[in-house]
Amino acid sequence: MRLAAAALLLLLAMTMLLAGCGGARTKPYHGEGDRQRPGRTGGAGGDGFRDDLSKSQDSRYRDGSDSVPDDVPDVSKLVEPVPKVEPRSLYGNKSPYTVLGHTYNVLPSARGYDERGIASFYGNKFHGYKTSSLETYDMYGFSAASTTLPLPSYARVTNLENGKSVIVRVNDRGPFHQNRVIDLSYAAAVKIGIWPKGTGLVEVRGIDPAHPAQELPPAAVVPSAHPGIYLQVGAFSDADNAERLAQRLRQANLGDVQVMNADVNGRRVRRVRVGPLADVDRADQVSARIEGMGLPRPQVAVD
Known part of the structure; x- marks a missing residue:
């Protein structure tokens, strides 16, 4: 209970909680992902690093800029998350909330959510740090950040330029870069071809495990070489x-x-x-x- 109370105080003291990372063998990331992600908090990582919440966002992470691993994962061997009913996270679901002067409202569920827009992704800098829901960000898992979908929730993300899709578990807030609809984990970006370019045009369809019969019909997305x-x-x-x-x-x-x-x-x-x-x-x-x-x-x- 003391740990929970301390986490709550940290939550109240910060505007927003978001994910973080650090890795060893990396190369610079030149994509167009969210480089102004405020309020991400962290925790102890697998190699012993610890995020100091007393530091500013500019100095909190070990890495000054985002990067990706030298070795591209074989995403065909990674298992997509299976949507299931989960309790709403105690953290990251405050609504409304304001970041960088813009106010966002968290949806009551993912049911009926269907948006098209620009996707970005994030990698090493945030790997091993805590997401907005206080889960640990794993760039090798199929997860995502959304400004409006509840935490946790599930969505199918489809690349409109090649038709590739992936189911992601939304457990983080962002991206707050203008004009981005979702921020994908590195593995999810690789799976649907958003990596290495850095951005891509996608359709994001919410999945509500509690009401599967009321889901939008799974119409096939016809890829286009040049979506408008x-x-x-x-x-x-x-x-x-x-x-x-x-x-x-x-x-x-x-x-x-x-x-x-x-x-x-x-x-x-x-x-x-x-x-x-x-x-x-x-x-x-x-x-x-x-x-x-x-x-x-x-x-x-x-x-």
């Missing part, structure tokens, strides 16, 4: 408001701007989107420019 990346800047019921925003974006020369009609809960809305954009790097650049115009952070849409 769009940034949704706003959605309006008033057509004039949508057109005013679209015109402002066109004047900024950010790319093609579209106003698309959509029905949301029986209500007609006009979605203002920029795209398609050439790649993830371009999407990040345009997103930063949009925020620099004083507009809200755009949402990534992949079609």
